[in-house]
Amino acid sequence: MLKFFDWSLFINGFPIRKAQAEFESILQLSTHEKLSFIEKRKKEILNFHLQNNDYYRKFVGEKKLENWNDVPVMTKKDFQRPLIERLSKGYTEKTIFKNKTSGSSGDPFIFAKDKYAHAITWASIIYRFGWYGIDFNKSYQARFYGIPLDFLGHTKERIKDFLGKRYRFTIFDLSDEVLEKVLRKFQQKKFDHINGYTSSIVLFAKFLRTRNIILKDVCPTLTVCFVTSEMLFEADKLLMETQFGIPIINEYGASELDLIAFENPNGQWELNNETLFVEILDENNRPVPQGTEGKVVITSLYNKAHPFIRYDIGDIGVIDANSTPEKPILKKLIGRTNDVAVLPSGKKAPGLTFYYVTKSIIEDDGNVKEFIIKQLTLNTFEIDYVSEKELTSQQIQKIKHAIDLYLEPNLEFAFHRKESLQRSARGKLKQFQSLL
Secondary structure: OOOHHHHHHHHOOOOHHHHHHHHHHHHOOOHHHHHHHHHHHHHHHHHHHHHHOHHHHHHHOOOOOOOHHHOOOEOHHHHOOOHHHOOOOOOOOOOEEEEEOOOOOOOOOEEEEEHHHHHHHHHHHHHHHHOOOOOOOOOOEEEEOOOOOOHHHHHHHHHHHHHOOEEEEOOOOOOHHHHHHHHHHHHHOOOOEEEEEHHHHHHHHHHHHHHOOOHHHHOOOOOEEEEEOOOOOHHHHHHHHHHHOOOEEEEEEOOOOOEEEEEOOOOOEEEOOOOEEEEEEOOOOOEOOOOOEEEEEEEEOOOOOOOOOOEEEEEEEEEOOOOEOOEOEEEEEEOOOOOEEEOOOOOEEEOOHHHHHHHHHOOOOOOEEEEEEEEOOOOEEEEEEEEOOOOOHHHHHHHHHHHHHHOOOOOEEEEEEOOOOOOOOOOOOOOEEEOO
16 A cells, blocks of 8 residues: 555656666666666667657767767756757656756756656655655655745645655744744654755754754654755764754755765765766766766666756766775765855845745746856845846846845845856856855
């Protein structure tokens, strides 16, 4: 019999039982079988999109693909066109899982997964969280994530939280007054794990430190905390471990793909090689030896609705020199940091809050290609953006309305259309920068 969380996936058309059975069979493969499996899936997904995806076939062009290294590398910019143009034959927007990337890299786009690909993504997530005794059908999650504030989007997320046994703390205001209320919820509810954006959870840990409170003392059922979406610094990890009294587990993922790497019980960042193929490439898109720094490039082995083949995710990483095929280890990830915005009222908002603001300009026509937001003073900000057409006054008003809703009124934003945006030495584009 399906359990409640599994049932919620099943009624939405995601064949979770079938996906979990296949995922389990992958886990049982020997080293030789695993290598053969990955090679087979790479060829199958490449050939599928060459035969069934007009967009991908045009992207590859006349190039002869004699081996895997001849397959061209895709970037986020390659997906900034209407989704309908990127879907494979046999898939429509009504038959796929559709979502937006966070835009934390500054290159937002809408993506799709077919129902089976999304189900096997969940099989991967369920397996890895299971390393720490988390059962999505039973465990109760304290969730530090953003949430849409419009009625329909807000209601939809709350229903998903209910089905997923989650209680969500909105992260748009993390002032001390709000964090007092968060603490009271931990005193009242029997959470067994925390999951959410690194910067938000760090702010909560800092708040607890000022009160000299250990979270597990007020919520004894807590066992583990998972952080995601932003870089976890060692000092912050130690702070959270101290103030929460539980292990802090680091995950690295992308909504358009899956969990990419997940900290295993031995403290290693174990790469997902069941549903993904992860490569580290140099600036000429050639593989680098293990232990060498390079671009993180990923192939989704199951997604037939939309091609993510040799997809440059925009991060720099290093695979451990001692990695093995059955247990590849990500030694280091460079990037994915976000500042915290401090507003005139004293409210603090993590940089990822700006995802919910910039959703206003993430249109499916792909007009806005890149953007960065800078905080110049407490109440003045700049948005620099690259687009095919200048934002209209109506679009700017829409963004300002979102700013009032998610941050606070009376903030001043200046919009500047640019030919290109300044990047770091490593090519990263940080979406939010505080110059305070």
